[in-house]
Amino acid sequence: DTAVSQTPKYLVTQMGNDKSIKCEQNLGHDTMYWYKQDSKKFLKIMFSYNNKELIINETVPNRFSPKSPDKAHLNLHINSLELGDSAVYFCASSPVTGGGGYTFGSGTRLTVV
Amino acid sequence: AQTVTQSQPEMSVQEAETVTLSCTYDTSESDYYLFWYKQPPSRQMILVIRQEAYKQQNATENRFSVNFQKAAKSFSLKISDSQLGDAAMYFCAYKPGGGADGLTFGKGTHLIIQP
Numbered sequence: 001d002t003a004v005s006q007t008p009k010y011l012v013t014q015m016g017n018d019k020s021i022k023c024e025q026n027l028g029h030d031t032m033y034w035y036k037q038d039s040k041k042f043l044k045i046m047f048s049y050n051n052k053e054l055i056i057n058e059t060v061p062n063r064f065s066p067k068s069p070d071k072a073h074l075n076l077h078i079n080s081l082e083l084g085d086s087a088v089y090f091c092a093s094s095p096v097t098g099g100g101g102y103t104f105g106s107g108t109r110l111t112v113v
Numbered sequence: 114a115q116t117v118t119q120s121q122p123e124m125s126v127q128e129a130e131t132v133t134l135s136c137t138y139d140t141s142e143s144d145y146y147l148f149w150y151k152q153p154p155s156r157q158m159i160l161v162i163r164q165e166a167y168k169q170q171n172a173t174e175n176r177f178s179v180n181f182q183k184a185a186k187s188f189s190l191k192i193s194d195s196q197l198g199d200a201a202m203y204f205c206a207y208k209p210g211g212g213a214d215g216l217t218f219g220k221g222t223h224l225i226i227q228p
Contacts (some may be wrong), residue, residue, distance in 0.1 A: 033215050039203055045215035056215055088156060092215075101148065102216060104158035111120075 003027050006091045006105035013081055014113055021076045021108045023091030030095060031055075032074035033102070034066060037088040046089075049074050081112045115140045117207050119219035126195045134190045134222045135179075136205030144210030147181070147188045152221075153201040161203070164188065166210070169195050192224075200226045 006023040013019050025032060029036065033048040033056075047066040048056040063079045078085060091105040116139045126132035138147070142168040149161040164172045164181050173180050176193045192199055202223050 035215070041221050043204065043216075043218040045217075046210065048215050056130075081195040101163055103160075107156045107158075109156075 002073050004093055004103050004105040005090055006089075006108055008108060008109075011104060012111045012113060013074055015081055015083060017019050017081050017112070018077070018079045019081060020078070021089055021091075022109075023076070023105055025091075025093040025102060025103070027093055029093035029103070031093065032068065032073065033092045033094070034076050035090040035092060035104075036060075037090060037107070039087070043090070047074075047076075049076065078110075081110075083112050086110055086112045114210070115207050115217045117120070117141075117205050117217050117219040119205055119222050121222045122220070123225065125222040125227060126192075128197060129193055130195055131191060131193045132195055132224065134192075134203050134205075134224070136188045136190070136219055138186050138188065138205070138207050140186070140207065141183040142209050146208045146210065147179075148206040148208070148216065149177070149179070149188075149190045150204045150206060150218075151199075151201045152204065153198075158204075162190065195226050197226050197228065200224060 004025045031050045032082045034046040035043050037043045046060050049068045065077045068074045088109050092102045092109045094102040118137045145166045147164045150162050151159045162172050162174045162177050171181050178191045180189045202221045204221045205219040
Protein backbone atom coordinates (compact mmCIF):
# COMPACT_ATOMS: atom_id res chain seq x y z
CA ASP A 1 0.00 0.00 0.00
CA THR A 2 1.23 3.46 -0.90
CA ALA A 3 1.89 5.51 2.25
CA VAL A 4 0.94 8.90 0.81
CA SER A 5 -1.03 8.84 -2.40
CA GLN A 6 -2.17 11.81 -4.41
CA THR A 7 -4.30 12.00 -7.52
CA PRO A 8 -4.10 12.83 -10.28
CA LYS A 9 -0.41 12.56 -11.20
CA TYR A 10 -0.87 14.87 -14.17
CA LEU A 11 -3.42 17.60 -14.69
CA VAL A 12 -3.73 19.81 -17.76
CA THR A 13 -6.40 22.47 -17.69
CA GLN A 14 -7.33 25.83 -19.12
CA MET A 15 -7.00 29.19 -17.44
CA GLY A 16 -9.99 30.12 -15.36
CA ASN A 17 -10.98 26.57 -14.50
CA ASP A 18 -11.37 25.18 -10.98
CA LYS A 19 -9.57 21.97 -10.08
CA SER A 20 -8.87 19.76 -7.08
CA ILE A 21 -5.97 17.50 -6.13
CA LYS A 22 -6.62 14.74 -3.63
CA CYS A 23 -4.26 13.33 -1.02
CA GLU A 24 -4.58 10.42 1.36
CA GLN A 25 -2.14 8.96 3.88
CA ASN A 26 -2.33 5.61 5.67
CA LEU A 27 0.55 6.21 8.09
CA GLY A 28 -1.57 7.45 10.97
CA HIS A 29 0.31 10.76 10.92
CA ASP A 30 -1.22 13.76 12.64
CA THR A 31 -0.20 16.44 10.19
CA MET A 32 -0.47 16.78 6.43
CA TYR A 33 1.02 19.40 4.14
CA TRP A 34 0.91 20.82 0.66
CA TYR A 35 4.11 21.99 -1.02
CA LYS A 36 4.61 23.70 -4.36
CA GLN A 37 7.67 23.03 -6.52
CA ASP A 38 8.20 25.67 -9.17
CA SER A 39 9.93 25.38 -12.52
CA LYS A 40 13.32 26.00 -10.88
CA LYS A 41 12.70 23.07 -8.53
CA PHE A 42 12.27 25.29 -5.48
CA LEU A 43 10.01 23.70 -2.87
CA LYS A 44 7.90 25.89 -0.65
CA ILE A 45 5.27 24.99 1.89
CA MET A 46 1.75 26.19 1.19
CA PHE A 47 -0.38 24.73 3.98
CA SER A 48 -0.39 22.26 6.80
CA TYR A 49 -3.26 20.67 8.69
CA ASN A 50 -3.09 19.17 12.15
CA ASN A 51 -6.17 17.31 13.34
CA LYS A 52 -8.34 19.22 10.86
CA GLU A 53 -7.00 22.60 11.92
CA LEU A 54 -5.09 24.83 9.56
CA ILE A 55 -1.93 25.71 11.40
CA ILE A 56 0.28 27.15 8.72
CA ASN A 57 -1.01 29.31 5.93
CA GLU A 58 1.82 30.80 3.92
CA THR A 59 1.18 33.82 1.72
CA VAL A 60 -0.55 31.95 -1.07
CA PRO A 61 -3.45 33.41 -3.07
CA ASN A 62 -6.84 32.76 -1.56
CA ARG A 63 -7.74 30.96 -4.78
CA PHE A 64 -6.02 28.03 -3.11
CA SER A 65 -8.00 26.34 -0.37
CA PRO A 66 -7.05 23.19 1.52
CA LYS A 67 -9.86 20.95 2.67
CA SER A 68 -9.44 18.13 5.18
CA PRO A 69 -12.48 15.88 5.72
CA ASP A 70 -10.53 13.76 8.22
CA LYS A 71 -7.04 13.16 9.55
CA ALA A 72 -6.08 10.91 6.66
CA HIS A 73 -7.09 13.24 3.84
CA LEU A 74 -6.01 16.71 2.72
CA ASN A 75 -7.29 17.94 -0.61
CA LEU A 76 -6.19 21.08 -2.44
CA HIS A 77 -8.79 23.06 -4.33
CA ILE A 78 -7.75 25.77 -6.75
CA ASN A 79 -10.15 28.33 -8.19
CA SER A 80 -9.72 30.44 -11.32
CA LEU A 81 -6.48 28.82 -12.38
CA GLU A 82 -3.74 31.07 -13.79
CA LEU A 83 -0.72 30.32 -15.96
CA GLY A 84 1.56 30.97 -12.96
CA ASP A 85 -0.08 28.14 -11.05
CA SER A 86 1.68 25.63 -13.29
CA ALA A 87 3.96 23.62 -11.01
CA VAL A 88 4.34 20.30 -9.26
CA TYR A 89 2.29 20.05 -6.08
CA PHE A 90 3.35 17.62 -3.36
CA CYS A 91 1.33 16.31 -0.50
CA ALA A 92 3.23 15.14 2.60
CA SER A 93 2.54 13.89 6.09
CA SER A 94 4.47 13.67 9.35
CA PRO A 95 4.01 12.89 13.02
CA VAL A 96 3.17 16.07 14.92
CA THR A 97 5.96 15.71 17.44
CA GLY A 98 9.62 15.09 17.04
CA GLY A 99 11.68 15.17 13.90
CA GLY A 100 10.26 12.18 12.17
CA GLY A 101 10.86 12.21 8.47
CA TYR A 102 8.19 13.64 6.28
CA THR A 103 6.69 11.21 3.78
CA PHE A 104 5.84 12.71 0.42
CA GLY A 105 3.37 11.72 -2.24
CA SER A 106 4.58 11.31 -5.79
CA GLY A 107 3.46 14.78 -6.83
CA THR A 108 0.90 16.23 -9.22
CA ARG A 109 2.18 18.10 -12.24
CA LEU A 110 -0.32 20.85 -12.96
CA THR A 111 -0.12 22.56 -16.33
CA VAL A 112 -2.36 25.54 -17.01
CA VAL A 113 -2.75 26.44 -20.68
CA ALA B 114 12.58 33.26 9.67
CA GLN B 115 14.75 30.29 8.99
CA THR B 116 16.69 30.06 5.75
CA VAL B 117 18.54 27.18 4.12
CA THR B 118 21.29 27.82 1.58
CA GLN B 119 22.77 25.36 -0.87
CA SER B 120 25.57 27.16 -2.67
CA GLN B 121 26.24 24.50 -5.33
CA PRO B 122 23.55 24.47 -8.05
CA GLU B 123 25.29 21.53 -9.73
CA MET B 124 28.00 19.02 -8.85
CA SER B 125 29.63 16.32 -10.93
CA VAL B 126 31.50 13.24 -9.70
CA GLN B 127 33.01 10.14 -11.24
CA GLU B 128 31.35 6.86 -10.44
CA ALA B 129 32.88 5.21 -7.32
CA GLU B 130 34.32 8.52 -6.10
CA THR B 131 33.24 10.58 -3.09
CA VAL B 132 31.34 13.86 -3.29
CA THR B 133 30.26 16.37 -0.66
CA LEU B 134 27.21 18.60 -0.99
CA SER B 135 27.13 21.77 1.09
CA CYS B 136 24.30 23.23 3.12
CA THR B 137 24.16 26.10 5.58
CA TYR B 138 21.19 27.34 7.52
CA ASP B 139 20.20 30.23 9.68
CA THR B 140 18.06 29.89 12.80
CA SER B 141 17.74 31.28 16.29
CA GLU B 142 16.30 28.01 17.58
CA SER B 143 18.37 25.60 19.67
CA ASP B 144 16.17 22.57 18.99
CA TYR B 145 15.66 21.57 15.39
CA TYR B 146 16.09 18.84 12.81
CA LEU B 147 17.93 18.75 9.52
CA PHE B 148 17.29 16.52 6.55
CA TRP B 149 18.65 15.63 3.15
CA TYR B 150 16.13 14.60 0.53
CA LYS B 151 16.85 13.09 -2.87
CA GLN B 152 14.64 13.77 -5.88
CA PRO B 153 15.45 11.58 -8.91
CA PRO B 154 13.90 12.25 -12.34
CA SER B 155 10.84 10.28 -11.21
CA ARG B 156 10.24 13.39 -8.96
CA GLN B 157 9.59 11.26 -5.87
CA MET B 158 10.98 12.91 -2.72
CA ILE B 159 13.10 10.35 -0.85
CA LEU B 160 14.49 10.89 2.64
CA VAL B 161 18.22 10.20 2.60
CA ILE B 162 19.29 11.10 6.12
CA ARG B 163 18.20 13.12 9.14
CA GLN B 164 20.05 14.77 12.02
CA GLU B 165 18.78 15.91 15.39
CA ALA B 166 20.46 19.13 16.44
CA TYR B 167 20.91 18.04 20.06
CA LYS B 168 22.95 15.02 18.96
CA GLN B 169 26.62 15.69 18.44
CA GLN B 170 27.21 12.44 16.58
CA ASN B 171 26.97 12.76 12.83
CA ALA B 172 24.24 10.65 11.23
CA THR B 173 25.20 7.87 8.83
CA GLU B 174 23.12 5.74 6.47
CA ASN B 175 25.22 3.25 4.50
CA ARG B 176 27.17 5.28 1.90
CA PHE B 177 25.63 8.57 3.06
CA SER B 178 26.93 10.55 6.00
CA VAL B 179 26.69 14.11 7.22
CA ASN B 180 29.12 16.56 8.73
CA PHE B 181 27.02 18.55 11.19
CA GLN B 182 28.71 21.65 12.56
CA LYS B 183 26.14 23.26 14.86
CA ALA B 184 28.15 26.35 15.76
CA ALA B 185 28.87 27.06 12.11
CA LYS B 186 25.28 26.12 11.14
CA SER B 187 26.59 23.81 8.49
CA PHE B 188 25.15 20.46 7.41
CA SER B 189 26.99 18.85 4.50
CA LEU B 190 26.20 15.50 2.90
CA LYS B 191 28.95 13.10 1.89
CA ILE B 192 28.22 10.37 -0.62
CA SER B 193 30.87 7.66 -0.77
CA ASP B 194 31.38 5.20 -3.63
CA SER B 195 29.02 7.19 -5.87
CA GLN B 196 26.71 5.11 -8.03
CA LEU B 197 24.79 5.95 -11.18
CA GLY B 198 21.56 5.68 -9.19
CA ASP B 199 22.68 8.55 -6.98
CA ALA B 200 22.13 11.00 -9.83
CA ALA B 201 19.35 13.33 -8.66
CA MET B 202 18.50 16.68 -7.14
CA TYR B 203 19.46 16.82 -3.47
CA PHE B 204 17.64 19.13 -1.10
CA CYS B 205 18.72 20.18 2.35
CA ALA B 206 15.80 20.93 4.69
CA TYR B 207 15.22 22.33 8.17
CA LYS B 208 12.45 21.84 10.71
CA PRO B 209 12.13 23.56 14.12
CA GLY B 210 11.83 21.20 17.07
CA GLY B 211 8.32 20.53 18.34
CA GLY B 212 5.08 21.50 16.71
CA ALA B 213 3.96 20.72 13.21
CA ASP B 214 5.93 23.21 11.17
CA GLY B 215 6.65 22.33 7.61
CA LEU B 216 10.10 21.90 6.16
CA THR B 217 12.14 24.83 4.88
CA PHE B 218 14.12 23.72 1.84
CA GLY B 219 17.27 24.91 0.16
CA LYS B 220 17.23 25.45 -3.59
CA GLY B 221 18.82 22.10 -4.28
CA THR B 222 21.99 20.69 -5.83
CA HIS B 223 21.83 18.75 -9.08
CA LEU B 224 24.24 15.81 -8.76
CA ILE B 225 25.62 14.28 -11.95
CA ILE B 226 27.39 10.92 -11.85
CA GLN B 227 29.84 10.34 -14.66
CA PRO B 228 30.46 6.70 -15.61
